[in-house]
Amino acid sequence: MTVTVRFAPSPTGFLHIGGARTALFNWLYAKHHKGTFRLRIEDTDRARSTPEAMAAIVDGLKWLGLDWDSDIVYQSKNQARHAEVARQLLAQGHAYYCYCTPEELEQMRLKALKEGRSMRYDGTWRDRDPKTAPAGVKPVIRLRAEQDGDTVIDDLVQGQVTVSNQQLDDLIILRADGTPTYNFSVVVDDHDMAITHVIRGDDHLTNTFRQCQIYKALGWTVPRFAHVPLLHGPDGAKMSKRHGALGVQEYQKLGYLPAALRNYLLRLGWSHGDDEIISTAQAIEWFDLDAVGRAAARFDFAKLDNLNGHYIRATPDDELAALALPFVEEKAGRSLDAAARERLRQALPELKPRAKTLVELAERARFYVAQRPIALEPEAKKLLDGTARARLKDLHGALEQMVAGPQWNAPHLERFVKDYCGTANLKLGDLAQPLRAALTGSKASPGIFAVMAVLGRAESLGRLADAVVPPPG
Ligand code: GLU
Numbered sequence: 001m002t003v004t005v006r007f008a009p010s011p012t013g014f015l016h017i018g019g020a021r022t023a024l025f026n027w028l029y030a031k032h033h034k035g036t037f038r039l040r041i042e043d044t045d046r047a048r049s050t051p052e053a054m055a056a057i058v059d060g061l062k063w064l065g066l067d068w069d070s071d072i073v074y075q076s077k078n079q080a081r082h083a084e085v086a087r088q089l090l091a092q093g094h095a096y097y098c099y100c101t102p103e104e105l106e107q108m109r110l111k112a113l114k115e116g117r118s119m120r121y122d123g124t125w126r127d128r129d130p131k132t133a134p135a136g137v138k139p140v141i142r143l144r145a146e147q148d149g150d151t152v153i154d155d156l157v158q159g160q161v162t163v164s165n166q167q168l169d170d171l172i173i174l175r176a177d178g179t180p181t182y183n184f185s186v187v188v189d190d191h192d193m194a195i196t197h198v199i200r201g202d203d204h205l206t207n208t209f210r211q212c213q214i215y216k217a218l219g220w221t222v223p224r225f226a227h228v229p230l231l232h233g234p235d236g237a238k239m240s241k242r243h244g245a246l247g248v249q250e251y252q253k254l255g256y257l258p259a260a261l262r263n264y265l266l267r268l269g270w271s272h273g274d275d276e277i278i279s280t281a282q283a284i285e286w287f288d289l290d291a292v293g294r295a296a297a298r299f300d301f302a303k304l305d306n307l308n309g310h311y312i313r314a315t316p317d318d319e320l321a322a323l324a325l326p327f328v329e330e331k332a333g334r335s336l337d338a339a340a341r342e343r344l345r346q347a348l349p350e351l352k353p354r355a356k357t358l359v360e361l362a363e364r365a366r367f368y369v370a371q372r373p374i375a376l377e378p379e380a381k382k383l384l385d386g387t388a389r390a391r392l393k394d395l396h397g398a399l400e401q402m403v404a405g406p407q408w409n410a411p412h413l414e415r416f417v418k419d420y421c422g423t424a425n426l427k428l429g430d431l432a433q434p435l436r437a438a439l440t441g442s443k444a445s446p447g448i449f450a451v452m453a454v455l456g457r458a459e460s461l462g463r464l465a466d467a468v469v470p471p472p473g
Contacts, residue, residue, distance in 0.1 A: 003035025004196050007061075007068070008075075008186070010042045011053035014247030015060035017299065018201060018231045018239060021265040025228060026199045027066045028266070028287035038193055039068040042075045044185055049076075060248035064258050065280075073193060075185055082180035082188050085218070086141050086173050094217040095173060097139035098125040120169040138176035143184075143217060145170050151209045156226035156289040158202065163209045171210055183207050187214040195223050199289070202227035226289045228269060232296040239299060255327060255357030256304065260311035264304045269297035277310060305356040312355055317348045324348075327362035332369055339459070340369040346454040350446045367440040368454060373466040380437035388434035389468050395420060395431065396464040408457040410449040417449070438467035 007023040009015065015023075030037035041057065043049040061068070089095035100108075104124070112119040126144060133139065146165050153161045173184040180188070186207070190198060198208075205227050215222045231239045251261055263278055271293065272278065272286045312320065321344055328344055329335050336344065347368040355361035367374065376384070384392075398420055403413065417435075421428050436448050439460060445451055452460045 001196060003030060003033035004038065004194050005030050005035065005199055006038040006040050006190070006193060006195050007066075008040040008042050008189075008200070009057050010045065010048075011050060011057055012045065012048040013053055014249065015057045016247055017251070017265070019057075020060065020064060020248045020261075021231065021268055022200055022228060023061060023066050024064070024262060024265050025226075025270070025287075025289075025292070027068075028283055029197065029199060029289065030069075031284040032287045035196075036069045037066075038070065038073065038195075040073040040075060040189060040193065042182075042185070044075050044079070044180070044182065046076065056247060056249060063252055064248060064262060073189065075189055078185070078189055078192070079180060081192070082185050083174060083178055085188050086180065086184065089143065089173070089217055090141055094144050095141050096125060096144055096170075097130050097133070098142045098170075098172070099130075099133045099137045099139045100124055101134075101137060120167075121171075123170060126170060140172045140176050141174040142170040143173050143214060145210075145213045146216065151212050153205075153208055153212065153225055155205075156197075156224055157229075157292045157294060158205070158227050161205065165213075168209060168213060171213075173214070183210045184214060187211050187218070187220075190223060191215075191218070191220050197224045197226060199226040199228065201230050203230060226292065228292055229294060229296045231268060232298050234298050234300045236296075236298065255359035255361070256308050257311045257315070257323065257358070260304070260308040263311070264307050268299065269293050277307070309356040312358070312361065313352050317345060317352075320348055320352065321345045324358050324361050324365070327358045328365050328369055331362045331366055334371075336369055339456075340371075343368045343454055343456070343459065346456075350450060350454065367442065367445070368451075370441065372459070372462050374441045374463060376437065376441045376467075377443070379443045380441050383434050383437040383443065384467055388437075391424075391426065391431055392434055392438055392464055393468040394424070395435070396461060396468060399464070400461055403457070405457050408453065408460075410447070410453040413452050414449040434467075435464075439463050 005026040007019075007026050009019055009023075027037050029035070039058075039061070041049075041054055043054070058072070086095060090097070098121075100121075105121075108122055109119045121142065125139075125142070130139075145168055148165060150162045150164050151168065155161055171183060172181050174180055208225055208227070212222055233239055248261075252258075259280065262280060262283070266278060266283050266287075267276065270287065270291055272282075272291060275282075278286070315323065321341070324344070325336070325341070332340075344365055347365055351361050351364050355364060395417070399416070403416055407413075407416075417431065418428060421431055432448055433443070436445050436451075437443065439445075439448065439451055439455060455463070
């Protein structure tokens with residue numbers, strides 16, 4: 001049997017983080033078992049499904065690197081098939097027409113409310129002759145659900161879960177307007193797509209009991225189920241926006257790397273010993289459902305940040321430069337020319353160890369890629385008084401004359417500037433701070449000689465020359 005799983009989002013909103021984890025678990029399960037991972041968009045709720053949400057789901061999955069096999073299935077396109085199967089059940093006596101009016105159903109609901117139980121359809125039309133149907137009422141089709149015994153799910157995460165069939169009523173499978181209901185569509189599609197394992201959030205457990213009854217009535221093989229506990233915030237409460245219940249694309253905008261988010265989501269509810277950093281290749285090798293925990297996993301931004309920092313450090317510079325570029329350009333407010341890109345690339349060894357996100361990295365990269373004359377922070381401006389400017393002017397001249405291109409590296413520059421200070425009877429501190437202000441526009445930066453090396457000779461000398469000219473006004 002080839003494992004076939006699916007991710008089946010309803011496109012009524014963005015791909016949220018819980019959905020992304022469900023998709024990841026399905027994807028990993030398929031990869032681990034050399035099976036198939038399908039994407040089915042459950043767009044039967046036409047009023048609430050939007051093209052934007054569909055695009056966000058597809059883009060979110062692509063960004064996360066969760067590629068699916070064969071074409072996307074759009075559930076709404078299968079409605080004729082759903083209706084056909086409903087009629088097949090009708091013909092076999094496993095379903096029946098129900099002519100209850102909305103008023104009658106309301107009465108049933110009120111009665112249940114009074115008796116303090118949840119509403120169950122009372123089976124009015126289960127054994128009634130359709131010939132006695134009232135005129136003008138369009139019927140729905142209901143499943144003739146098993147009434148005796150239990151429905152048992154042997155869940156791959158939750159273990160055995162049982163519900164008495166008396167708790168389940170005859171659910172509607174086809175509405176009066178001929179459209180299928182949610183649970184029914186899911187069963188028909190899962191069967192037609194040959195799904196062997198349904199991995200989804202445990203909020204679907206109650207649906208699963210009903211879906212099992214539909215499978216039984218149709219005589220179809222029931223897939224294996226795995227209901228994964230939902231995500232909670234760090235405080236244990238249900239995930240909300242405050243906790244990070246954002247769309248996947250928000251994480252992209254916040255500067256997380258797909259590999260880091262994959263690793264983080266994997267560890268939310270699944271474990272492999274004490275391993276925290278798990279590459280995708282390892283995850284594929286190790287992932288199985290028996291290591292999915294039963295307790296709700298807690299989402300924690302601090303952990304995600306730490307993992308992201310790790311992945312940033314582990315990304316080769318060329319690749320990281322490409323990933324960071326849009327963030328850097330957004331902060332800079334312009335697209336970078338080749339020279340600025342090169343400075344960004346050269347600055348990465350300095351930037352990488354400190355940044356937890358690409359947004360942070362871009363913030364720190366700002367002064368490297370800035371255009372001349374660079375903006376000076378007030379504190380930096382203050383440092384560049386008349387005395388400092390005169391010193392920098394002199395230093396500029398010395399550097400220009402004595403340090404050629406091939407010598408423009410951090411150790412050489414450090415030696416040169418130190419010697420220069422000795423000759424000029426200055427303390428390094430007298431020069432280093434104005435130098436920093438002139439080159440970075442700020443009072444604080446990484447080591448100034450490393451900065452000079454990254455900026456390169458022409459840019460460093462240019463920035464120094466800019467600072468030497470007294471500011472206007
Ligand atoms: N469409 C459902 C949802 O977005 C998922 C259904 C399923 O996985 O069976 O919650």
